[in-house]
Amino acid sequence: EIVMTQSPATLSVSPGERATLSCRASQSVSSNLAWYQQKPGQAHRLIISGASTRATGIAARFSGSGSGTEFTLTISSLQSEDFAFYYCQQYNDWPITFGPGTKVEVK
Amino acid sequence: EVQLVESGGGLAQPGGSLRLSCAASGFTFSSYDMHWVRQPPGKGLEWVSAIGTGGDPYYPGSVKGRFTISRDNAKTSLYLQVNSLRAADTAVYYCARGRVVIGGNWYFDLWGRGTLVTVSS
Numbered sequence: 652e653i654v655m656t657q658s659p660a661t662l663s664v665s666p667g668e669r670a671t672l673s674c675r676a677s678q679s680v681s682s683n684l685a686w687y688q689q690k691p692g693q694a695h696r697l698i699i700s701g702a703s704t705r706a707t708g709i710a711a712r713f714s715g716s717g718s719g720t721e722f723t724l725t726i727s728s729l730q731s732e733d734f735a736f737y738y739c740q741q742y743n744d745w746p747i748t749f750g751p752g753t754k755v756e757v758k
Numbered sequence: 759e760v761q762l763v764e765s766g767g768g769l770a771q772p773g774g775s776l777r778l779s780c781a782a783s784g785f786t787f788s789s790y791d792m793h794w795v796r797q798p799p800g801k802g803l804e805w806v807s808a809i810g811t812g813g814d815p816y817y818p819g820s821v822k823g824r825f826t827i828s829r830d831n832a833k834t835s836l837y838l839q840v841n842s843l844r845a846a847d848t849a850v851y852y853c854a855r856g857r858v859v860i861g862g863n864w865y866f867d868l869w870g871r872g873t874l875v876t877v878s879s
Contacts, residue, residue: 685865694762695852695869701859706867738803742863746818749803 653677653741655750663758670726672753674739679719683743686715686724689736689752698737699724729755760784760868762853767873774843778873780836780853787834791856791864794827794838796849797872804849807838808856808864843877850874 654677664670674684686699697706699715702722712727726733734757739750766778778794793808807827808816815827826839836853850872856864 681862683859683862683865687866687869692871694871695854695866697865697867700857700865700867740803740865742859742865745863747805747863749805751802 652746653680653744653748655739655741655748657737657739657750657753659753660751661754661756663756664729665758666731667728668758670729670733670755672724672726672737672755674717674722674724674750676720676722676741678744680741680743682718683741684715684717684722685740685742687738687740688733689738695738726755762855762868762870764851764853764870764873767851767875769876769878770843772843772845772877772879774877775839775841776843776875778838778840778851778875780838780870782834782836782853782855785855785868787829788831791858792827792829792836793854793856793864793866794825794836795852795854795866795869796847796875797852798846798849801849806851809836840875843875845877848875848877 656675658673682702684702688696703715714725716723736752738752763781791810794806797803806821809827824842828837852872853870854866855868858864
């Protein structure tokens with residue numbers, strides 16, 4: 652089973668600042684990596700698939716990069732609605748596995 | 759509106775059973791592989807089952823034999839039967855729509871808000 656790790660566990664950022672979230676896989680997942688946003692009481696929202704492809708309706712301030720074992724989600728200028736949990740998920744290998752998440756909070 | 763709405767969670771006894779449901783609307787349900795993903799309180803996400811458009815089920819080893827996924831395309835509904843419940847099954851259970859990639863597995867482009875299952879005596 653591929654183990655996904657995310658860092659940091661909590662990221663404190665001021666509105667308007669840049670946020671950089673990291674995700675690492677225990678072995679290569681090629682570009683089969685997705686990012687999700689979760690807010691309390693709301694459904695998870697797909698942000699990125701294929702490591703770098705924004706999902707429909709996702710703002711251009713979200714960008715994904717990386718391949719193999721190292722991935723990054725960047726939010727270029729944090730808006731109030733972006734403070735949330737973010738999870739990465741690999742879908743290259745069986746079974747599908749998720750990272751433990753990064754909480755992006757207001758500094 | 760495109761949405762997934764889970765139901766059927768609640769308090770269950772260890773060793774007991776529950777049947778979770780997910781009502782889909784706003785899209786052609788029969789055309790998509792569907793999934794259940796769970797999240798224990800304060801912990802990360804765990805994929806627990808999938809069902810293909812043709813009804814083929816898929817499970818990780820951790821739940822195989824206790825979980826049964828099924829679907830009713832006429833009712834645009836997804837189900838998860840969970841047997842021999844354990845405290846470790848306590849979690850929010852999410853229904854999700856899967857998108858499969860060639861040479862890989864699924865990611866999820868639509869999620870429900872979840873239903874809480876609590877296993878306790």
